[in-house]
Amino acid sequence: xxxxxxxxxxxxxxxxxxxxxxxxxxxxxxxxxxxxxxxxxxxxxxxxxxxxxxxxxxxxxxxxxxxxxxxxxxxxxxxxxxxxxxxxxxxxxxxxxxxxxxxxxxxxxxxxxxxxxxxxxxxxxxxxxxxxxxxxxxxxxxxxxxxxxxxxxxxxxxxxxxxxxxxxxxxxxxxxxxxxxxxxxxxxxxxxxxxxxxxxxxxxxxxxxxxxxxxxxxxxxxxxxxxxxxxxxxxxxxxxxxxx
Amino acid sequence: xxxxxxxxxxxxxxxxxxxxxxxxxxxxxxxxxxxxxxxxxxxxxxxxxxxxxxxxxxxxxxxxxxxxxxxxxxxxxxxxxxxxxxxxxxxxxxxxxxxxxxxxxxxxxxxxxxxxxxxxxxxxxxxxxxxxxxxxxxxxxxxxxxxxxxxxxxxxxxxxxxxxxxxxxxxxxxxxxxxxxxxxxxxxxxxxxxxxxxxxxxxxxxxxxxxxxxxxxxxxxxxxxxxxxxxxxxxxxxxxxxxx
Numbered sequence: 001x002x003x004x005x006x007x008x009x010x011x012x013x014x015x016x017x018x019x020x021x022x023x024x025x026x027x028x029x030x031x032x033x034x035x036x037x038x039x040x041x042x043x044x045x046x047x048x049x050x051x052x053x054x055x056x057x058x059x060x061x062x063x064x065x066x067x068x069x070x071x072x073x074x075x076x077x078x079x080x081x082x083x084x085x086x087x088x089x090x091x092x093x094x095x096x097x098x099x100x101x102x103x104x105x106x107x108x109x110x111x112x113x114x115x116x117x118x119x120x121x122x123x124x125x126x127x128x129x130x131x132x133x134x135x136x137x138x139x140x141x142x143x144x145x146x147x148x149x150x151x152x153x154x155x156x157x158x159x160x161x162x163x164x165x166x167x168x169x170x171x172x173x174x175x176x177x178x179x180x181x182x183x184x185x186x187x188x189x190x191x192x193x194x195x196x197x198x199x200x201x202x203x204x205x206x207x208x209x210x211x212x213x214x215x216x217x218x219x220x221x222x223x224x225x226x227x228x229x230x231x232x233x234x235x236x237x238x239x240x241x242x243x244x
Numbered sequence: 245x246x247x248x249x250x251x252x253x254x255x256x257x258x259x260x261x262x263x264x265x266x267x268x269x270x271x272x273x274x275x276x277x278x279x280x281x282x283x284x285x286x287x288x289x290x291x292x293x294x295x296x297x298x299x300x301x302x303x304x305x306x307x308x309x310x311x312x313x314x315x316x317x318x319x320x321x322x323x324x325x326x327x328x329x330x331x332x333x334x335x336x337x338x339x340x341x342x343x344x345x346x347x348x349x350x351x352x353x354x355x356x357x358x359x360x361x362x363x364x365x366x367x368x369x370x371x372x373x374x375x376x377x378x379x380x381x382x383x384x385x386x387x388x389x390x391x392x393x394x395x396x397x398x399x400x401x402x403x404x405x406x407x408x409x410x411x412x413x414x415x416x417x418x419x420x421x422x423x424x425x426x427x428x429x430x431x432x433x434x435x436x437x438x439x440x441x442x443x444x445x446x447x448x449x450x451x452x453x454x455x456x457x458x459x460x461x462x463x464x465x466x467x468x469x470x471x472x473x474x475x476x477x478x479x480x481x482x483x484x485x486x487x488x
Contacts, residue, residue, distance in 0.1 A: 009362075011263065019358060021260040083362040090370035091482040098478030105478070110366035114263060114356045118253075118327040122354035126334035130393060132376035132402060149374060149400055156396045157389070158376060234342030234349070238335040 002106040003030075005070035006077045007093050009084035009113025010041050013198020017119065018042070021111045029077035033066040035059075038079045049077075063092035070097075070106035083115040087135050087163050116222040117161035120194040123204050125236030127192075127226045131159035136166075136173045143173065150177050154184040159230070159239075162223040166214065174214050174223065181225060182209055190237065192224040193217055246350040247274075249314035250321045251337050253328035253357025254285050257442020261363065262286075265355045273321035277310040279303075282323045293321075307336035314341075314350035327359040331379050331407050360466040361405035364438040367448055369480030371436075371470045375403035380410075380417045387417065394421045398428040403474070403483075406467040410458065418458050418467065425469060426453055434481065436468040437461055 006025035011017035026032060026045040033052040052069075054062035066078040084090040090110050097108050121128045134149050153160055160181075165174045181189070187210030195203045195218055205216065209225065217223060229240040250269035255261035270276060270289040277296040296313075298306035310322040328334040334354050341352050365372045378393050397404060404425075409418045425433070431454030439447045439462055449460065453469065461467060473484040 016265040016268070017263050017356070019255065019261050019263055024260070083358070083366075085362055085365045085370040085372050087373055088370075090366070091373070094369050094480045094482050095477045098480065102478075108480075110370065112261070112358045112362045112366040114327070114358055115362060118329055118356045118359060121329045122327075122334070122356040125338050126329040126332075126354065128329050128377075129331055129335070130376075130378050132374075132397075133372075134374050134402075145401070149402060152396060152400045153376075156393055158378075158393065233339045234346075236338045236342065236352075238338050 001073055002104055003070045003073045004075050004107040005066060005093065005097065006109050006111055007084045007090045008077050008079045008111045009088055010038060010079055010081050011114040011198065012082055012116045012119040013196065013202065014200065015042070015044055017114050017198050019111065019113060022113060025109070025111050026077045026079065028075060030075045031069050032077050032079060033062055033069070034079035035062070038081055041081060042079055059089065059092055063089055064096045066093060067096040067100060067106070071100050071104045083113045084110055085112065086115045086133060116163070116194065116197055117224065120161070120192060120197050120204065120222050120224050123194070123197065123202070124192055124206070125233070126238045127224070127230045128159050129239045130157070130227070131161060133161045133163060135163045136177060137164035137170065138173065139170070146173070147176070147180065150180045154181050157227050157229055159227040160225040162225065165221060165223045166217045167219045174217060178209055178212055185209055185228065189228070190226040190230060192226070193221055194224065195221040197222060245317055246348055247314045247317045248319050248351040249310060249337065249341065250353050250355055251328045251334045252321050252323045252355045253332055254282060254323055254325050255358040255442065256326055256360045256363040257440065257446065258444065259286070259288055261358050261442050263355065263357060266357060269353070269355050270321045270323065272319060274319045275313050276321050276323060277306055277313070278323035279306070282325055285325060286323055303333065303336055307333055308340045310337060311340040311344060311350070315344050315348045327357045328354055329356065330359045330377060360407070360438065360441055361468065364405075364436060364441050364448065364466050364468050367438070367441065367446070368436055368450070369477070370482045371468070371474045372403050373483045374401070374471070375405060377405045377407060379407045380421060381408035381414065382417065383414070390417070391420070391424065394424045398425050401471050401473055403471040404469040406469065409465060409467045410461045411463045418461060422453055422456055429453055429472065433472070434470040434474060436470070437465055438468065439465040441466060
């Protein structure tokens with residue numbers, strides 16, 4: 001009899017930013033599948049569960065392994081940080097699950113989480129509202145498509161949360177994105193570099209579009225380009241429009 | 245001595261989608277301030293706290309009241325649903341707090357939450373990734389600005405999460421937004437109408453850009469216009485690109 005798969009977003013960083021649904025899914029799982037640091041992120045929820053750690057490059061295999069375990073009858077939690085659907089494991093895992101014949105297909109739930117963009121915003125004020133999330137990774141799709149998104153967003157007043165801004169091998173993409181943005185946005189546009197947001201050792205630096213030091217950006221950094229209507233309110237940055 | 249203000253996003257709907265940080269902030273508060281339905285959303289966390297319910301139109305007064313109570317020495321939780329920074333109470337409350345002289349200003353934290361966009365996505369698969377959130381409300385800013393955002397996003401391949409799509413008095417904005425989108429996007433573009441997402445009585449309907457019935461959209465509905473790269477995978481809708 002098929003088991004069940006929970007695709008779980010653990011939220012950014014520390015346990016307090018997890019949802020109750022995420023905690024339940026991990027606690028009740030028989031097997032927890034995840035890249036090592038994500039498994040560590042929910043270490044306090046682990047007891048008798050079997051643990052399957054993957055390697056960073058192995059997202060697809062990990063998704064498939066989680067689905068196979070669930071198809072074989074296990075209750076599986078596939079964990080990643082943030083929200084599972086925002087550049088997380090959900091798309092890969094659902095595609096793998098769809099490939100399983102219906103009579104063997106496990107029950108699947110996607111458990112949403114707090115995504116890095118809103119967690120970062122909360123640390124500096126309320127600078128989002130109208131905003132876009134864009135991944136700068138060109139590993140799974142051509143850079144032209146990524147660049148087209150940035151170019152279309154540049155002349156707008158939307159804030160931008162740039163996920164996957166940089167890796168060991170992808171070093172120039174963030175600089176190029178900033179160049180495109182600078183064709184339409186002011187040099188002093190505030191940019192937040194949020195590394196390990198939500199963790200005890202989080203580091204949030206404010207810089208500008210013109211002076212951003214891409215060497216300060218790591219794989220675990222979220223880059224948030226604030227919109228032109230953001231203003232200072234005491235120690236906080238907030239959008240100039242209110243609730244609507 | 246000034247007290248403390250927590251601006252809390254309760255997540256969408258049921259308690260299981262709240263973070264531990266949100267629950268702690270409400271439990272430890274001396275006063276909980278919020279529009280009635282949001283206070284009800286955390287009823288299970290209420291014991292001895294004083295409750296200050298507001299009316300829907302009174303966001304600004306509520307934000308100011310919460311700040312004043314905190315400035316007077318109380319531990320206050322100002323609650324709203326979803327994420328406090330995404331068309332929630334954070335911007336208003338932070339602006340009110342900034343108006344308090346520094347020696348009276350309470351400590352303030354913003355507690356992020358799961359926003360309706362990712363909760364909706366989780367219910368139908370993994371259709372987001374690169375996406376934009378846009379409020380269709382023209383209560384606090386001119387409609388031209390809202391329309392300019394939609395027009396700039398229409399030719400892109402970003403999914404769109406349309407917040408505040410409709411109210412008793414704002415009845416034509418969603419139809420106009422769809423018209424603009426149809427100039428660039430296919431008539432059969434999938435649109436999800438998610439009403440009361442995350443609650444036990446949530447209602448998620450799939451329709452298309454050409455056939456959307458705006459009468460099915462309530463104030464508590466999130467409208468998600470999926471991107472052109474979304475495809476069916478078994479019973480789920482997922483973005484065609486994977487993790488990056």
